[in-house]
Amino acid sequence: MPRRVKIVLQATAVLVVALLVALLGWQVFRTDQGRALDSKVKNGQRPAAPTFTLDRLDGKGKVSLASLRGKAVILNFWASWCIPCKEESPRLQAFWEKNRDRGVVVLGIDAQDFDFDARRFVDRYGLSYPMLRDKHGSTLGHYGITGFPETWFVDRSGRLVGKHVAGPVSDAELERYVRLALQS
Amino acid sequence: MRRAVVLLALLALAGAGSARASEQHPTLSEVEKEVICPVCHETLDLSTSPIADRMRAFIRGRISAGDTKSQIKAKLVDQFGESVLAAPPKRGFNLLAWLLPLIGIVAGAVALGFLARRWSRERAGPGPLASSANGRAPLDPELERQLDEELARFDA
Numbered sequence: 439m440p441r442r443v444k445i446v447l448q449a450t451a452v453l454v455v456a457l458l459v460a461l462l463g464w465q466v467f468r469t470d471q472g473r474a475l476d477s478k479v480k481n482g483q484r485p486a487a488p489t490f491t492l493d494r495l496d497g498k499g500k501v502s503l504a505s506l507r508g509k510a511v512i513l514n515f516w517a518s519w520c521i522p523c524k525e526e527s528p529r530l531q532a533f534w535e536k537n538r539d540r541g542v543v544v545l546g547i548d549a550q551d552f553d554f555d556a557r558r559f560v561d562r563y564g565l566s567y568p569m570l571r572d573k574h575g576s577t578l579g580h581y582g583i584t585g586f587p588e589t590w591f592v593d594r595s596g597r598l599v600g601k602h603v604a605g606p607v608s609d610a611e612l613e614r615y616v617r618l619a620l621q622s
Numbered sequence: 623m624r625r626a627v628v629l630l631a632l633l634a635l636a637g638a639g640s641a642r643a644s645e646q647h648p649t650l651s652e653v654e655k656e657v658i659c660p661v662c663h664e665t666l667d668l669s670t671s672p673i674a675d676r677m678r679a680f681i682r683g684r685i686s687a688g689d690t691k692s693q694i695k696a697k698l699v700d701q702f703g704e705s706v707l708a709a710p711p712k713r714g715f716n717l718l719a720w721l722l723p724l725i726g727i728v729a730g731a732v733a734l735g736f737l738a739r740r741w742s743r744e745r746a747g748p749g750p751l752a753s754s755a756n757g758r759a760p761l762d763p764e765l766e767r768q769l770d771e772e773l774a775r776f777d778a
Contacts, residue, residue: 520672552676573701
């Protein structure tokens with residue numbers, strides 16, 4: 439085999455392997471990003487909330503997290519098949535109605551779900567806070583979501599101040615984290 | 623020979639017929655094997671998560687409504703994205719997932735053929751007379767001469 443052809447083949451093989459390693463690294467980085475946020479917040483840091491722009495569940499336009507800068511945002515990840523969400527969603531609705539004048543926004547993010555099931559859920563529980571649909575579940579990895587429901591709290595300058603994981607969030611937790619989010 | 627060809631053709635026809643039937647009138651278990659549960663990332667036939675139950679109910683409903691397998695899968699992709707499919711679609715960037723293994727096999731076969739040819743040439747060598755008695759590569763003539771001299775001196 440001519441020397442030049444041999445070099446080209448070897449270079450191609452090295453390039454392909456490098457590309458595969460880079461892809462693997464990128465995937466691992468993406469997965470770890472959410473977990474890293476969690477530990478940063480637990481250590482008292484306030485990392486920037488991952489940005490996103492998602493379709494509204496009702497199909498009427500899009501909402502970006504950046505557009506809510508200046509408000510305390512309760513990011514609630516949910517799905518219609520999730521049992522604790524049935525208890526939690528009316529609580530979030532009541533909290534939003536009571537606190538929206540203080541600059542508090544509840545943002546529901548429905549993922550891993552049929553959109554028609556999610557809309558039925560929203561109608562059934564009379565939820566009027568903004569609902570977004572994450573069809574591909576891209577925000578789940580960015581926020582390190584491991585199940586439903588999970589809730590992140592974002593301060594006025596777009597930084598994460600707290601996270602609730604297991605089961606429905608309580609009124610006391612909502613009040614505590616929202617106070618933190620409003621302080622910034 | 624002719625019989626074998628006819629038999630192969632019949633088998634191919636039977637396979638194509640069954641694939642067409644599965645596409646036009648799929649069963650739940652056929653679709654389940656080709657769809658991934660978005661929560662547990664297993665195929666639907668192995669998953670017991672609540673969303674998998676919901677997806678099975680949806681598929682049953684679409685089968686009753688007369689949808690083809692492709693139509694059902696397209697509706698699921700519309701809801702959950704392409705990651706819901708167990709095998710990536712054969713188009714766009716996903717085509718790489720289908721082509722790369724084939725390219726790898728062909729490249730491997732070519733490389734193996736090339737190496738096998740080279741090895742067989744090396745083994746054949748310049749000719750039986752030139753090879754040493756133990757089958758290894760012959761010694762350099764100068765070295766062989768020196769060796770003979772040393773042995774002769776040793777014998778003396």
